[in-house]
Amino acid sequence: MTPAKVPTKRLLTLIIATLCLNSNAAFALVDAKPASASTIKANEAVKTQLPFNDKQDFADAARGFIAKPETLTIKDDKGNVVWDQEQYKTYIGLDKAAPDTVNPSLWRNAQLTMQYGLFKVTDDIFQVRGFDLSNITFIKGDKGWIVFDPLISPDTAKAALAFINEKEGKRPVLAVIYSHSHVDHYGGAAGLFSTPEERKNAQVIAPEGFTEHAVSENVIAGNAMGRRAVYMYGALLPRNAQGGVNGGLGQTVSTGVPSLIVPTKLITKTGEELDIDGVKMVFQMTPGTEAPAEMNTWFPQHKALWMAENTTNTMHNILTLRGAQVRDALKWSTYLNETIETWGDQVEVKFQSHHWPRWDNANIVDYFKKQRDLYKYIHDQSVRLMNMGYTGEEISEQIKLPPELENFWPNRGYYGTLRHNSRAIYQRYMGWYSGNPSDLDNLPPEMVGPKYIEFMGGEAEVLKKAKASFDKGEYRWVAEVLKHLVFANPNNKEGKLLLADTLEQLGYQAESGPWRSVYLQGAYELRNGVPTAGGTNTASPDTIRAMPPSMLFDYLAVRLNPEKAAGKQMTINIDFTDINEKHSLNIENAVLNHTTRYADKPDTTVTLTKKVLDDIQLGQTTLEQEIASGQVKITGDSKKFSEFVGMLDKFNFWFNIVTP
Template identity: 30%
Template sequence: MNKIIFSLCLVLSGVSVGVAQEATNATQRLRNQGVQFQEQVVKVADKVHVAVGFSPANVSMIEGDDGLIIIDTGMSIDDGTRIMEEFRKLSDKPVKAIIFTHAHGDHTGGAAAFLGDERPQIWAHENFGSEAGPWKAGGLTFQNVRGARQAGFKLPPEQRINNGVAPARYPKRGGAVFSSGRETVPTHFLKGDRKSINVGGVEIELVAAPGETNDELFVWYPAGKVVFAGDNFYRSFPNLYAIRGTPNRSTRLWAESLGKMADTDAVALVGGHTNPIHGAVQVKQVLIDYRDAVQFIHDKTVEGINKGLTPDELVEYVRLPEELAGKEYLQPFYGHPDWGVRTTFNYYLGWFDGNPSNLFPLPPQAEAERVAKLAGGTEKLLESAREALAADDNQWAAQLADHLLSIDADDTNAKQIKADALTKLASNMVNATARNYYLTVARELRE
């Protein structure tokens, strides 16, 4: 009886049973990913621990003879304080050094919580903050709006599951996504490819590793055979392009950085997010698979580019081999292969797709008016959009609604159709950032 009632409710609400099941499957997969960042302090080697799930980013501690090294610091001082309380259960030694794997605020915002009476060395790559530099120099601000959409900051808690590689959190400072406060700034910098340092009786190596950012580095701790990858690794397909908008990320250099990590004899791999990987064989396999996936996206995209394919054609042409696509740590919870294809094209060739029709295309309104004429008028176009929505052809419904909104930005019917289409797309979307973006824009359209 309950199944009958449930099915009837779906029919009455205009949602098919099949679509609801798909939505449940996608939602459940994303919910299941939450086991990767449940709160815990994980021992990965002797005197090496990682705090997972207390903040969006992992925070690691290496205990030396007379002090501690902290690798990344979480998103906020509150997060950092909770983590330091956990670390103090393991050691009361002073923090001698803080190392930022890169400048994203979810890795740097908690730094002040780890400061003691003695100011520690604070290490970072010499390009620290280079991602945000062009935005600031150019006077951009809209990336904050897009960042909030990607992260789901404007969604109510019941609509947020997680962020694919991290728990859902709401930042306390203004909408500056991935920007850090000024409580702490780096005092020491990695210049060149790599540098060995000894701090607190701990010998570690800092290695330049461009990937998710150009200021990325990884930390190699040879005594414990632990590699701290920063955001060049986490248990998801990598975010080769962030839909919030970002300067170009080189898929080629990212693959090379992963190769450097794979060349170590690590027995533990600590990513910037999600649970660590344990065991020499598993670590090697994971890093090789991760590198091969990124390298494949690069090489196959270049192959398609050399065939004259456009970005839209390339995302159909480039498909990860099943032996990689099926890996649990390469599922598209955070990044997506299609976005890696597009960013690789853009990295090498820029915005022009090679089709001369797109050199000086019609403005959106002019194109939409012609499409409406072909459809038999705006009412017919609206009818087609409604039919597409009813048939669960949701991408097409959204695109038809875009034409209607190009003709009349205040068309309430078109807004509703697009909002409904985006909501249905989100229900079938396992990628957390795309899901958040769909749902946020749907809410904006309904406001």
């Protein structure tokens, strides 16, 4: 049968939302307001509540400093800016007091993360900080560099390598080690190699399960996660004291296209040892903590402990605001206890993929215990209150840290927060349902909004009361009330603007960088509408090529439109000739299932290589071109295949969040 031409721009396409947000697409924050009297009072109170006279973090952040470029703006090969530290330097500095529009604790964190350049951690261990959201670490071996966690973008990793080579002498990269499966810890790897031969000869080491999780985490729910990541990282906010200040872990994310070099060796168990270029390493596996695949590393020659992202100088997320599976706080604390028991009597320096190191054994062990007990306390007390009958919302309002944990700077909520982490633990155990029958089949916002406004006396009366509450500084309450007004009538401009003003003040008061970003991005969209361009990068070619066919078919299954698939039944065989894999897709009951068991009597069969499929997804070719060239063959009922393609939804990235 003659191969048929099939519409292809909707075929086998995949958008993987990464953390790489396009800050070049930033908009001016229209009508940004100053801090209100209530916000000024709240932020002033922070100065008396926390030990701002403790300067140890500033000493640690500066310790071992070697050099920094006077200006730090990194561009890709096309001249596009992918990282710009300079925009933050115009308003954040050690000599600048916190503005009224920034929580003083968050400002302190931003001052610390702005300390950038090349630093010596201990003999033969160096870090380049402030070239991306994460740190890149260089271990000097006998002949070359061993690199830990090479940032997000190849461009930033390349710049960091060039800088350390300039200051410490040029050395080849002999090995790259990924601590875990988040993109800010592997995406820049390709930038470490000048030639394909260098890349081929280097060892690439990662924890077991790394590739699967690195590729899959944002696939199935990638569109929604990517949209919410715009809120979480403040990608579209201006860089000033009324906009983006800090991401908690670092300033923000770079915007280059991430690479993914697949590991050549996987670490599978705690205690496993490697000796690379004269550097001995002992690994501790910590799966299911900060990432599904993660590991710490002990350097016995240096008495140095690399903590990946299991301990940083902030409370981390049990559930990230962009969306993900809830992490296991109890397991997290258990692994930290194992760290203390294994190396606590030996460690003299601990360092990690964000923030600055800590030195001296007693200081480090005290830090480990307080980070361990932070996650254990949040877990235990959330579950205690849960078992007393409190819901997630009620728990988050009640739970308080004891003073010894509350006043410890590395436990402050710059990234995760006590409020949303406690609710995440409730969610992990109990799910979304509060147990109250009224919450079992409650109305969604677009249906409940008009009812609330009607019961409260209409829009004019609600606005009058909301303004009075706003003037009292009751911003949480005003946000709740005006949410209903906006969902009842999104054309009520006065209501939208007052809600924007409210979210803005909440953002100014937020200690968490992501909370600030979420509030201010919401305010921006209420004032200016939902953006239509920029905001996210699609998956890199390396990521697409690392994705197995089964993962693609899982993604196609969630794109299947049930109305279009209703009553349809078909079977499609797909033969990947280069990887010797055969898959069968079956559509029935408005569900797409896939299997490696080839169907005997398919409606149609598609024969192609995985490479051709990847090229089609990446837009480097089209299905029509590959059919015409003979690289893709379709046999059987080609109309069935066209029908299948027509059933697949294309997701709109810029869906509404703060408006219906």
